[in-house]
Amino acid sequence: MKKQVTLLREFTKGLWEINPIFKQILGMCPTLAVTVSAINGIAMALATTFVLVFSSLLISIVRKWIPNQVRIASYIVIIATFVTIVDLVMKAQFVELSKALGPFIPLIVVNCIILGRAEAFASKNNPLRSVLDALGNGVGFLISLFVLGSIREIIGSRTILGYQVLPNGFEPWLIMILPAGAFLTLGLMMGFANMYIERNKNLEREALIAQYKRVGREEITEEVLKEAGV
């Protein structure tokens, strides 16, 4: 029996600890493609979150009836159904948004975040936990896309969410709204995120070594440190 984590943790872990973009490195294709502006990022993340939550819920409910051999096929059909619903609703009600996101809405079907969470979490946990996990991952995705989209929009077209924030004297960096800008921004963001994580890890490690020295523990080998989890 594995240790049960609290319901709150199921949600919050998606925000950073297993953030889809920075930790699981999933769903890179829509991430890079749609983040030319903050609003596109938000819309894409909301659509993905909707599909993620409902497919996780449904997959978690039916997980015990689906034979193991055809589980992937079943998940894909369930996910594709929700994506098509989102696509139709957006075309009917939010014409402008659907135009801006273009072919990326149908492509949510193959967004690996959704299949990834279905396979790794929803197929093994109860509906409540699955929904919370999906929401957490969705919000984590939303935050990442919003930040990425904002940076590209500010530098690439001087605006954020359509409001001008940089003076006219600032020449927009065209490259930021081209695909290359997406790779550069995401790469730098991941780099800084990893730098921060590494730094924290090292601090923790040093603190532990210092503590061991204080209590007079003689040999501080790699194994000892590994056991302590740092």
Next chain:
Amino acid sequence: MKQVAHIIATLTLIGVIAGGSLSLVNNWAAPKIALNQKAETERAIYLVHLDGKRYEEIKNAGFEVYKVFNEADSSVGYSLVYSGNGFQGKIKLMIGFAEDLNKTTSIEVLEQSETPGLGTKILEPPYKDQYNGLVTTPAIKLVKGVEPSNPNEVQSITGATISSRAVVTIVNEGIAKLRTIENKGASK
């Protein structure tokens, strides 16, 4: 054997439920989507003919073309939907022509996937407004670097020659196509 039956039953059930719910949603959404598309075409038709009040689709043309009428119900010209290759993908234009097809009234870009910041300048007034009242006989010409000196010349966008040329080509081809239709109609 029992397992095979189970697998088939599961997949069938999922398929039926998915299909059923999709058809429900589609029944609700399809009329709305059609309405949206129609509203958008209509908006574009009147964008290139500001005095237009009513339009008629010309049937059997092989492409989308509308005859536009003003308030007094006399014809003010044509609105033509025509597309061609741009720099990276298709460019789809709504082109307004005067009654005698010798002048454009204006153009509107319906769809494009040009380079942001360069090719997308075809959407902006400095380039687009050159088509307001542009003479189309002889064929429209693209000039680079210098101010247009003839009434049938369009100045190219710096850094986006291919996109600029694509729009010129589409307009020229569109008018040629429209003329053949018109001639056929006249000979009948």
